[in-house]
Amino acid sequence: MRYSLEHKAWNHERILSVAARSFREHGGDTSGIGTVMNKVGLKKGGFYRHFKSKDDLFVEAVARALEETGRSMEEVARAAPEGQGMRAIVERYLSSGHANAPGSGCVRAALGPEMARKPVAVRRRIEMLLRAYRERLAPFMPGKTLEKRVENCGLLFSSMAGVLMMVRVMTNPQRREQTLIDARSMFLKCFADL
Numbered sequence: 601m602r603y604s605l606e607h608k609a610w611n612h613e614r615i616l617s618v619a620a621r622s623f624r625e626h627g628g629d630t631s632g633i634g635t636v637m638n639k640v641g642l643k644k645g646g647f648y649r650h651f652k653s654k655d656d657l658f659v660e661a662v663a664r665a666l667e668e669t670g671r672s673m674e675e676v677a678r679a680a681p682e683g684q685g686m687r688a689i690v691e692r693y694l695s696s697g698h699a700n701a702p703g704s705g706c707v708r709a710a711l712g713p714e715m716a717r718k719p720v721a722v723r724r725r726i727e728m729l730l731r732a733y734r735e736r737l738a739p740f741m742p743g744k745t746l747e748k749r750v751e752n753c754g755l756l757f758s759s760m761a762g763v764l765m766m767v768r769v770m771t772n773p774q775r776r777e778q779t780l781i782d783a784r785s786m787f788l789k790c791f792a793d794l
Contacts, residue, residue, distance in 0.1 A: 612650045614640045619657055620664040624710035625703035628658050655718065659725045662715070665707035666733045677740040685740030686756075687788060693760050694784045696777060699767050708757065709764035730754070742791055756791055 618639045622631040633654055634644045651657045676692045677685030692698065693706065702710045708730075715726055734753040735746075741756065743749035763783040770776045 608649070611640070611642065611646075615642070615647070615650055615657070616660055616664055619661040620668070620707075621703040623658065623661050624665060624705065624707060628654075628661070628711060628714055633657070655722045658718070659722060659729075662707050662711070662726055663729050665710075666729050668704070669706050670733050670736050673737055674740075677737070686742065686791060689737070689740060690756075690760070690784055690787050690791075693757075694763060694780045694787070696780060699764055699776065699780065702768065706757075706761055706764060708761035709768070712761055712765065733757075752791065756787060760787065 615636060619631065619636045622636055622639065625631075633647045636657070637644045637647055647657075651660070673689050673692065676688045680688035698705050708715075715723065718726070731750075734750045734757070737753050737757075738746060738749040741749040741753045743752050760783070763779065767776050767779050770779065
């Protein structure tokens with residue numbers, strides 16, 4: 601049975617949405633094609649009508665996750681009082697809510713080590729996505745030039761992702777929360793002076 605282009609686009613969107621969440625929750629390697637397709641209600645064989653490979657799905661899922669997180673961070677920054685955008689981003693990023701929701705959170709914190717092990721061609725595509733993300737949030741970062749704000753954004757988010765990864769490892773809720781508080785304080789002090 602042949603499906604309309606609209607139906608194919610709708611299924612593509614569903615696969616991508618499920619993959620973006622599932623990869624962040626369980627890892628891209630753990631969430632196989634069969635798992636993702638099953639969650640969408642499609643057969644595994646239909647996957648290749650939508651994506652050339654699992655790496656293509658992985659890159660598109662990373663792009664989706666960066667879009668979701670970027671939109672969220674931008675909204676938080678724009679809603680903050682004048683000059684407080686970076687503070688709002690740091691507070692939102694290093695919050696318990698974000699730490700407890702990897703499926704809808706930062707893809708770097710959820711998949712950073714896995715992204716680093718991908719083939720060079722995949723990593724290049726992800727690097728371009730990350731650059732666009734940094735440029736999107738650069739207006740809220742400290743720095744006299746756009747390039748410096750982009751650089752600071754990359755440093756800040758890479759560092760915060762590391763904190764978030766480690767907080768997710770911790771089993772003691774009080775220790776988790778204290779680490780988030782300490783990290784927020786440190787990043788705000790370090791980046792406010794730039």
